[in-house]
Amino acid sequence: MTAVFSHGRLRLYLLKLLDDGPKHGYELIRLLEERFLGHYAPSAGTIYPRLQRLEVEELVTHTAAGGRKVYEITEAGRGELRQRADELATLEADISASVEDLAALAGEIRTEVRGSARDLKRELREATRQTRQGRWAPPPPTVRSHGNGSGTRPADSSLHAEFDERLAAFTVEVGALVRAGRLSDNQLRTAIRLLDGALDGLRRLLR
Numbered sequence: 001m002t003a004v005f006s007h008g009r010l011r012l013y014l015l016k017l018l019d020d021g022p023k024h025g026y027e028l029i030r031l032l033e034e035r036f037l038g039h040y041a042p043s044a045g046t047i048y049p050r051l052q053r054l055e056v057e058e059l060v061t062h063t064a065a066g067g068r069k070v071y072e073i074t075e076a077g078r079g080e081l082r083q084r085a086d087e088l089a090t091l092e093a094d095i096s097a098s099v100e101d102l103a104a105l106a107g108e109i110r111t112e113v114r115g116s117a118r119d120l121k122r123e124l125r126e127a128t129r130q131t132r133q134g135r136w137a138p139p140p141p142t143v144r145s146h147g148n149g150s151g152t153r154p155a156d157s158s159l160h161a162e163f164d165e166r167l168a169a170f171t172v173e174v175g176a177l178v179r180a181g182r183l184s185d186n187q188l189r190t191a192i193r194l195l196d197g198a199l200d201g202l203r204r205l206l207r
Helices: 009-019 025-035 044-056 075-083 085-132 158-180 185-206
Strands: 060-065 068-073
Touching (some): 009 044, 009 068, 025 044, 044 060, 044 068
């Protein structure tokens, strides 16, 4: 759960959302995700226990509709909102600040991913160029002959063409994933680690 909702503040915000009209749990999760511009979405395990607690406190009630529980604020719940109006206003301001911080962090991560992708593309282009110029090639694998004795033979030259194709396809796909801009923060962090690992592996291979 995001820090802005610590100390029972999510409970208060759920009352605020229900004050706008009855909603089922999934709607509340979606509204919270929209409020945070997609940078945060609470889990069902976060929302439903709090709704149940609000019911116990008689601040909300629920009815069954279409196989779902639809929650509605009670007069007691509205009374709590009125009593805590100043706290709710502070919470709204904190949420706005949190959204700005999360958006800035996501932007920094996307920039870092793009930079890592550009570095990887440069490494791949350089590896391809050196391969085509004959300045670098992987050591030929040892292949045992099928005759009476044993011996070695170089790898099939078609492997070099396949290598070039794989490099080009990888570069194109990485670029497409980055340009799509649909990665979550966790996915972006994982992508950065993967790119760093790929770069380190290529550098060791090309030494």
